[in-house]
Amino acid sequence: MTAKYRRLKVLLAGYFHQDWKSDHDTATAAIECYVDEWPSDEVSVVIKEIRQLLFDAKSEDELREMALRLGCYYEPRADSQTFREWLTSVCERLSN
Numbered sequence: 535m536t537a538k539y540r541r542l543k544v545l546l547a548g549y550f551h552q553d554w555k556s557d558h559d560t561a562t563a564a565i566e567c568y569v570d571e572w573p574s575d576e577v578s579v580v581i582k583e584i585r586q587l588l589f590d591a592k593s594e595d596e597l598r599e600m601a602l603r604l605g606c607y608y609e610p611r612a613d614s615q616t617f618r619e620w621l622t623s624v625c626e627r628l629s630n
Contacts, residue, residue: 539604542583547605561608565627577628584625594618
């Protein structure tokens with residue numbers, strides 16, 4: 535599975551790792567940092583991979599499990615969101 539979402543894993547495991555709050559105050563700040571550090575062609579691939587992940591996951595639990603397998607330690611419920619809502623908003627932010 536991780537090979538299918540190779541570049542998304544860079545975002546999730548690299549910017550939302552176990553100690554991500556030591557690097558960024560908020561999830562939004564982590565996304566901004568990612569956007570600042572990666573070229574737009576890589577960001578475009580991540581957008582496609584997020585859309586594919588959202589399509590592939592049939593339930594919220596499955597989406598959460600997939601995100602965890604990709605190294606994501608961010609918990610969107612802390613910000614009153616589901617993983618689907620959060621990843622959709624990440625995709626929108628990366629598209630802008």
